[in-house]
Amino acid sequence: MNGLSDFKKMEREGWANPAIAKGYADGFHQATRLVAQRLSDAVSAGPKSTVLDLCTGHGVVAAELSARGASVTGLDFSGVMISLAQSAVPDASFIQGDAMSMDFADSSFDAVTIGFGVPHFPDPGRGLAEAARVLRPGGRIAFSIWKGKGSDGAFGWLFDAVGRLGDPSVELPLGPDAHMLADRSSAEPMVTQAGFAEFQLFDVPSELHVQHPEDLFDAFDQGAVRAASLLRSQPAMKRDSIRSDLAERTRSLGNMHNGGFLVPAPSVIISAVRR
Ligand SMILES: C[S@@+](CC[C@H](N)C(=O)[O-])C[C@H]1O[C@@H](n2cnc3c(N)ncnc32)[C@H](O)[C@@H]1O
Numbered sequence: 001m002n003g004l005s006d007f008k009k010m011e012r013e014g015w016a017n018p019a020i021a022k023g024y025a026d027g028f029h030q031a032t033r034l035v036a037q038r039l040s041d042a043v044s045a046g047p048k049s050t051v052l053d054l055c056t057g058h059g060v061v062a063a064e065l066s067a068r069g070a071s072v073t074g075l076d077f078s079g080v081m082i083s084l085a086q087s088a089v090p091d092a093s094f095i096q097g098d099a100m101s102m103d104f105a106d107s108s109f110d111a112v113t114i115g116f117g118v119p120h121f122p123d124p125g126r127g128l129a130e131a132a133r134v135l136r137p138g139g140r141i142a143f144s145i146w147k148g149k150g151s152d153g154a155f156g157w158l159f160d161a162v163g164r165l166g167d168p169s170v171e172l173p174l175g176p177d178a179h180m181l182a183d184r185s186s187a188e189p190m191v192t193q194a195g196f197a198e199f200q201l202f203d204v205p206s207e208l209h210v211q212h213p214e215d216l217f218d219a220f221d222q223g224a225v226r227a228a229s230l231l232r233s234q235p236a237m238k239r240d241s242i243r244s245d246l247a248e249r250t251r252s253l254g255n256m257h258n259g260g261f262l263v264p265a266p267s268v269i270i271s272a273v274r275r
Contacts, residue, residue, distance in 0.1 A: 023223030025084055027218070030207065050110050055118075057078075061113050112135050119176060120225070141274065166230075184201050205264065215260075
């Protein structure tokens with residue numbers, strides 16, 4: 001097996017795991033709901049639009065699009081995620097499938113949204129080109145990416161803690177950098193090459209809600225795939241140190257909300273028009 005097929009296997013098996021799907025839906029819901037609103041704004045979702053929501057997960061973006069009256073089709077390769085989405089958004093249609101190669105005819109949709117899905121593609125450029133194929137010319141795509149290393153928030157803190165306190169010999173299956181598209185210089189050429197024009201990238205300050213400071217570690221450990229794999233491969237003592245470090249940073253925010261804490265989770269949205 002080469003690195004990329006290991007990566008594909010890790011992604012498919014991870015998201016098919018009911019505990020991870022539920023962990024993601026619970027742990028990241030507040031942050032992703034805020035971003036879903038901005039994604040729906042970015043594609044001007046409304047009663048006359050047909051929108052394809054790729055990597056729909058538990059349906060957080062589909063719910064927002066549907067609330068605005070759009071006719072929504074959600075697609076995800078995880079059957080567990082599709083079941084969660086179907087119960088959450090009964091008005092939308094959901095299909096189990098791979099966003100890298102879809103059965104839809106060319107130019108089938110007015111808009112495509114992808115909430116935090118592109119970095120899970122083994123080849124993000126090819127995934128975006130497939131999204132362009134099913135989008136009508138002039139239709140809009142919008143997708144979100146978490147800011148990673150060096151950012152002041154959940155993912156930046158995680159990579160900082162793993163870098164300082166983790167086992168440096170732990171390696172993940174080779175795969176595309178999960179956060180590179182948060183950077184305009186990486187995103188713009190890839191999006192343009194995939195068949196889009198009118199590239200825009202803007203910051204979206206979002207927040208994760210955690211009940212207890214230790215829950216930030218758990219959100220990654222129990223509700224993610226790549227980050228969870230990085231944490232689960234750490235020796236027990238190093239995991240404990242990373243957990244304490246994230247808890248300490250969360251505690252130091254002191255911004256209590258509904259009896260818990262709001263942790264910054266900065267992301268970007270990229271939007272563009274199908275040429
Ligand atoms: C991080 S979750 C995002 C869920 C939701 N869109 C959101 O904004 O919170 C990523 C989702 O992408 C799905 N996924 C990853 N790669 C995929 C692919 N190649 N085709 C279809 N779904 C994929 C996973 O099963 C998972 O549900």
